[in-house]
Amino acid sequence: MNTIYLDKYKNEMLEKFADKIDKVEENGNEIHFILKDVNDVPLTCNHVYSILGTRLATIICTDELGIKNGFVLRYVFGKENREDIFIFITAVVSQSLFFPSIALQIPAAALYEREIKEMFGLTPTGNPDTRSLVLHEFPEGIFPLRKEFLLKTKVARQQRQYQFLKVEGDGICEIPVGPVHAGIIEPGHFRFSVLGENIINLETRLGYAHKGIEKLAESMKLDDALLLAERISGDESVANSTAYCQAVEKISGIRIPKRAENIRVVFGEMERIYNHISTLAGISTDAGFAFGAARLYILKERLMQLNESLSGSRILFGVNRIGGVRCDISAQDSRLVISTIGTVLRDFDKIISFLKAKSSFMDRLKDAGRIPRKAAQDLGVVGVVARAAGIDVDTRHDHPYAGYLPRNHRTPQQIIEDQIEMEKRSGDALARFEVRVREVRNSAAMVEEMLDLDCDGTFTGMPEKITPYRSALGYSESHRGQTVHWIMIGKDNSIFRYKIRTASFCNWPIIGHAVLKDIVPDFPLVNKSLDLSYSGNDL
Amino acid sequence: MYSIAEILIGVIQGLAIILLSPLITGIMQKTKARTQKRIGATILQPYYDIIKLIKKDEVVSDQSSWIFKVCPWINFVALATAAFFIPLFLTYSPFGLAGDLLLVVGLFALARFFTMLAGLDVASSFGGLGSSREMMFSALLEPALFLTIFIVALTYGGTNLSTIVAAVAGATLLPHPQLIFAAIAMFIIVLGETGRLPFDNPATHLELTMVHEAMVLEYSGKSLALIEWSQAIKLMILLALVVNIFAPWGISSSITVATLGIGFISLVAKISLLAVIIAYLESTIAKWRLFRIPDLITIAIASSMIGMVLYYL
Numbered sequence: 001m002n003t004i005y006l007d008k009y010k011n012e013m014l015e016k017f018a019d020k021i022d023k024v025e026e027n028g029n030e031i032h033f034i035l036k037d038v039n040d041v042p043l044t045c046n047h048v049y050s051i052l053g054t055r056l057a058t059i060i061c062t063d064e065l066g067i068k069n070g071f072v073l074r075y076v077f078g079k080e081n082r083e084d085i086f087i088f089i090t091a092v093v094s095q096s097l098f099f100p101s102i103a104l105q106i107p108a109a110a111l112y113e114r115e116i117k118e119m120f121g122l123t124p125t126g127n128p129d130t131r132s133l134v135l136h137e138f139p140e141g142i143f144p145l146r147k148e149f150l151l152k153t154k155v156a157r158q159q160r161q162y163q164f165l166k167v168e169g170d171g172i173c174e175i176p177v178g179p180v181h182a183g184i185i186e187p188g189h190f191r192f193s194v195l196g197e198n199i200i201n202l203e204t205r206l207g208y209a210h211k212g213i214e215k216l217a218e219s220m221k222l223d224d225a226l227l228l229a230e231r232i233s234g235d236e237s238v239a240n241s242t243a244y245c246q247a248v249e250k251i252s253g254i255r256i257p258k259r260a261e262n263i264r265v266v267f268g269e270m271e272r273i274y275n276h277i278s279t280l281a282g283i284s285t286d287a288g289f290a291f292g293a294a295r296l297y298i299l300k301e302r303l304m305q306l307n308e309s310l311s312g313s314r315i316l317f318g319v320n321r322i323g324g325v326r327c328d329i330s331a332q333d334s335r336l337v338i339s340t341i342g343t344v345l346r347d348f349d350k351i352i353s354f355l356k357a358k359s360s361f362m363d364r365l366k367d368a369g370r371i372p373r374k375a376a377q378d379l380g381v382v383g384v385v386a387r388a389a390g391i392d393v394d395t396r397h398d399h400p401y402a403g404y405l406p407r408n409h410r411t412p413q414q415i416i417e418d419q420i421e422m423e424k425r426s427g428d429a430l431a432r433f434e435v436r437v438r439e440v441r442n443s444a445a446m447v448e449e450m451l452d453l454d455c456d457g458t459f460t461g462m463p464e465k466i467t468p469y470r471s472a473l474g475y476s477e478s479h480r481g482q483t484v485h486w487i488m489i490g491k492d493n494s495i496f497r498y499k500i501r502t503a504s505f506c507n508w509p510i511i512g513h514a515v516l517k518d519i520v521p522d523f524p525l526v527n528k529s530l531d532l533s534y535s536g537n538d539l
Numbered sequence: 540m541y542s543i544a545e546i547l548i549g550v551i552q553g554l555a556i557i558l559l560s561p562l563i564t565g566i567m568q569k570t571k572a573r574t575q576k577r578i579g580a581t582i583l584q585p586y587y588d589i590i591k592l593i594k595k596d597e598v599v600s601d602q603s604s605w606i607f608k609v610c611p612w613i614n615f616v617a618l619a620t621a622a623f624f625i626p627l628f629l630t631y632s633p634f635g636l637a638g639d640l641l642l643v644v645g646l647f648a649l650a651r652f653f654t655m656l657a658g659l660d661v662a663s664s665f666g667g668l669g670s671s672r673e674m675m676f677s678a679l680l681e682p683a684l685f686l687t688i689f690i691v692a693l694t695y696g697g698t699n700l701s702t703i704v705a706a707v708a709g710a711t712l713l714p715h716p717q718l719i720f721a722a723i724a725m726f727i728i729v730l731g732e733t734g735r736l737p738f739d740n741p742a743t744h745l746e747l748t749m750v751h752e753a754m755v756l757e758y759s760g761k762s763l764a765l766i767e768w769s770q771a772i773k774l775m776i777l778l779a780l781v782v783n784i785f786a787p788w789g790i791s792s793s794i795t796v797a798t799l800g801i802g803f804i805s806l807v808a809k810i811s812l813l814a815v816i817i818a819y820l821e822s823t824i825a826k827w828r829l830f831r832i833p834d835l836i837t838i839a840i841a842s843s844m845i846g847m848v849l850y851y852l
Contacts, residue, residue, distance in 0.1 A: 175664040175747075183744035196671075197829060288740045288748070288826025294575035360737060361825040520668065521748040521829045 108380035134207030186534035233536035239478030247474025252463030324459030369526030383481020389427035597760035628802030631701035658754030669753025720846030
C-alpha cells in the first residue's frame, strides 16, 4: 500500500471533479469516490480508466434499499503498475432504475452490466447488449439478487428466447456445440459460424452451471461462507478462500501471523503447480498427443497426493480460515514438500523438453488461438492469458497479499529486459504453454523459499462483532488469474452482499477473438490453452 | 476349377478376417495403453464391446431417412465381401475369379460413400463436418492408393490378388526397387484409410476434431456394433494386403495341414507386429493440423510416383 499514491489520486480526482464527488473514503488500499449523481459515472470512470491507466476489476451492485440507500453501484478499478491501489467509483441508482452504461468506453464492463441487468433489474442505458447471462429459464421480472427475493422462493421454469448473432453470407454454416459435450467437462454452449473449416465468428453462452452462490452466501455466517467460497470452482479452492478470508480480515482489521501468511503462499503456489501441470496435460490431450498427457497426469497425481498428505484434501479444501490457516506445515512436512516437488520438477523438465522436441506437437500450438494484445487489454484479460499476450499483470506483484513481496526495485536494465520479454510474447497457444511452464518452475522455487517459516503461530482468532455494512475487497491470484471477492457485512457477523469475480469471468470473452484466425478442429486446443472455468464463471 | 477343399479354405480365410479383426483392434488399443503407461483393457475388449452393443437398444433420430438405417449394413456387407477376396494364409483365394484388387478398393469406396451420406443424413452439424473432412481425405487418398496398386499390378502383371500374392510368394527378398516406394506409400495410405493418427484420432472425445467418429456419432446399439466391426475388418484387410503384397514369406502355396498352419501362424504374427508398430507410431505423434494432412498424403503420392518411374527405368 502506498499512501503517496493514494493522496495523489485523491487530490487529482477532487480537483477535476470537485462538483461531482460527494465524499471520499479510504479503506486500506481502497479509495472510494462517492458521486452525487449516477449520470456522472461514465465521465469519472473514463477518466480513471484511460487517464489514470487502470484496469476494470469488477462492478459491484448492491441492494441497499433496506438501509435507505437504494441500489448502489461500485465500479472498481485496479492500478496494476505496482502502486497497489484500488479506485472505487460509487453511485446510487435513482428511482427510475436506469444507469448509464460505460461499456462503449470500457468494453470489459459490458458483461458486468448484463449481469446487473439480470440480477437486479437495473437497465444500463446505452449498452447495446442486454441479453440474459445465466438465468436461462427464469421468468421475466424476477431479480434474484434483490433483497425482496427470498432464498426459499420457488421459481417456475419458463422458456426464454436467446438471440445469437447471425452471420449471413454464401456458404456460411452454423455449428452449435453443447451445452452437453462428448467428454466429461463442464457445460457451455458454443455457436460457431464457419466458412468451410474457417471460424468466422464464435459466440459463447454460459451460465448452465449457475448455482446462485452470491445469493446463498447472503444467508450465511462468515464461517459457513468460507466453505462456500472454497467450492466456487474446485481447482481454485485456495485462491478463492484466500481472497475471501482476506476480505473479512480487512473489514475486521485482523492482522494474521507471518507464519500463516507464508503458509497461504505455499498452498497457493502448490495449487498453481498442480493445476498448471494439469492444463499442460490437457493441452497435450487436445493436440492428440496422449503420451505427453499421460506422463504429465502422473506428475499431477503425485502432487495431489502430496496435497492430501498435508491438508487431508486432494484439492486443498480446508486450508484457510478467517484469521489464519487451519493447516500447519511441520518441519517434517516441509521436507516432504521439498523432496516431492524436487522430483516432480525433475521429471517435469524431462517431459517438457521431450514435448518441445516433438515437431508435430509444437506445430499444433504455434499460432493457434492468437490473441491480439489490444483485444486483451480492452477486455481486461487477466492471468496467464494476459501475460502470454504480453500484458504484465499479476496480482501477486501488483497488489501484494499474504506472504507475497512487492517486486524488488529493478534496475533500468532489468526493466527493459522484462519489457522485451513481454513484447516477444505473441499471445498464441505456444506462448501460453511456455508461460505456464515458466510459472511452474517459479512457483516451485517460491514454495521452497516460503517454507522457511516463522514461528509465530497460525491463527489470531476470529473477529469479534463487526460493525454492520462495512465492506472490503479481497483478492488473490489463482492459476487462472486475478480473483476478486468483495464482501459487505450485515448484522450479527452475517454476510450482506458477497460479490465474486473469478479470473474466468474476465477471460471468457477473449475466446471469441482468439479463434478468429483458426479452423474448427483447433478450437478444443485453443479452449484448453486458455484454461477457463465454467463453474467459476457461472457462480 | 477349384476343389471343395480349396473353396472351404477360401471361406475360412474370409471368415478369419471377419472374426479376427476385433482382436487386431484390441492389440492396437492395448499397445497404445501400454505406451501411455496405462494398463489398458484386455485385447479381447473389442469383442466385448461388440457383444454389449448388439444387446443394446438403438436411438434413431426422427430427422433421418432410410440411408441412416441401411448404412451400417452396407458397410458391413461391403467390407465382409471384400474380405473374401484377400489371400490370407493361402497364396490364392478361390473367389479371386470374381474380383480383383480394384473391386476391393471399390467396395471400400462404397462403404465410405454411404458412411458420408449417413453423416449428412442425420442433419446434425458434426455429421456434416465429418463427411466434408472425409471427402477431402478420400479425394486425396484414393489417387494415392490407385497409383500404388498400379505399381504392384505392373510389376506382377495383373490386378488379381491371387496372381500378385502367388508371384510375390515365389520370389525371394523384395525383387523390385519400386516396391519399396510402393510399400512406403501403402503404409501412409493404411493410416489414412483407417483413420489413425496423425490423420484422425480414433480415441478422441472432442466432437470438433473428429473425422470418422463425427460421421458415425449418431449411431448406437446394433448399428454402432456393425460400424465398429466393419471398421475393424477394413483395418485387418489393409494390414493383410500390406503383409501379403510386401512381405508374404511363410504363406502357404499348397493345401497341406503343415504349410497352412505355418501360413496362418506367420500371418497372425506379421499382422500383429504391424498393428503394434502402427499403434506405437500413433503414441509418438500428435494429431496434425487438418490442413497439413494433405502434405502427408502428398508424400504417399510422390513415393508411388517415384516407384512408377523406377519401374520404367
